[in-house]
Amino acid sequence: MVYPDPRFVGMTNTTHASTTATTSAAPTSAATTSAAAAGGAATAATPGVPATAPVPAAVTPAPAVTPAPAATPAPRLDFARTAPRVFKAVIGLDAAARDGLDPALVELIQIRASHLNGCAYCLHMHTNDARKAGESEDRLHMVAVWREAGNFFTAKEQAALALTDAVTRVADAGVPDEVYAGAAAHFEEGELAQVLSLILTINTWNRIALATGKVAGTDERQG
Numbered sequence: 001m002v003y004p005d006p007r008f009v010g011m012t013n014t015t016h017a018s019t020t021a022t023t024s025a026a027p028t029s030a031a032t033t034s035a036a037a038a039g040g041a042a043t044a045a046t047p048g049v050p051a052t053a054p055v056p057a058a059v060t061p062a063p064a065v066t067p068a069p070a071a072t073p074a075p076r077l078d079f080a081r082t083a084p085r086v087f088k089a090v091i092g093l094d095a096a097a098r099d100g101l102d103p104a105l106v107e108l109i110q111i112r113a114s115h116l117n118g119c120a121y122c123l124h125m126h127t128n129d130a131r132k133a134g135e136s137e138d139r140l141h142m143v144a145v146w147r148e149a150g151n152f153f154t155a156k157e158q159a160a161l162a163l164t165d166a167v168t169r170v171a172d173a174g175v176p177d178e179v180y181a182g183a184a185a186h187f188e189e190g191e192l193a194q195v196l197s198l199i200l201t202i203n204t205w206n207r208i209a210l211a212t213g214k215v216a217g218t219d220e221r222q223g
Helices: 008-044 084-098 105-116 120-131 137-148 156-169 177-184 189-211
Strands: none
Touching: 008 105, 084 189, 105 120, 105 156, 105 189, 120 137, 120 189, 137 156, 156 177, 156 189, 177 189
């Protein structure tokens, strides 16, 4: 049997105890560190305590912008005054064209051409004339979409409106044969010539009004 050297017995026990104590203390220290970290996290996420938000910089409101007044269009020539003979000739053409035609049909043709040409002056004038002659509001509203509202107009009126469309838009596709034939089927030759004359006349009036800047809502016939 080998006996340990007595000189090292105490030292060995002391070292073993120290090592054991150190090893046992390590988990405690780690646990303490984990608890401290958890406590810090809990403090940062404590409910009911608002997070500090950055303070936005002060915003200076933009100054109000006053719209510039609309420019007044330069006055255009007074066609009746500067070209009196031509103006009177167009009035004569107008009177001759509508002679013998149904007044309601006359206004429908003039309203439709004015729609197509974008002439607010003539449109206002002729819708008022139609109302005074007893035309219904329903039909007046339907003139712009007469192809989709055929039940508001007679077959004869539809034929006249189709001819009005074709002649007013003559640069697009001329006057198609079927359109002319449709009008000829509802108007005898003399009456068809009157309808065609009226279409030509209102297109002339539209162009005079647009070129000279006539204002919708005024009516120089009352002057």
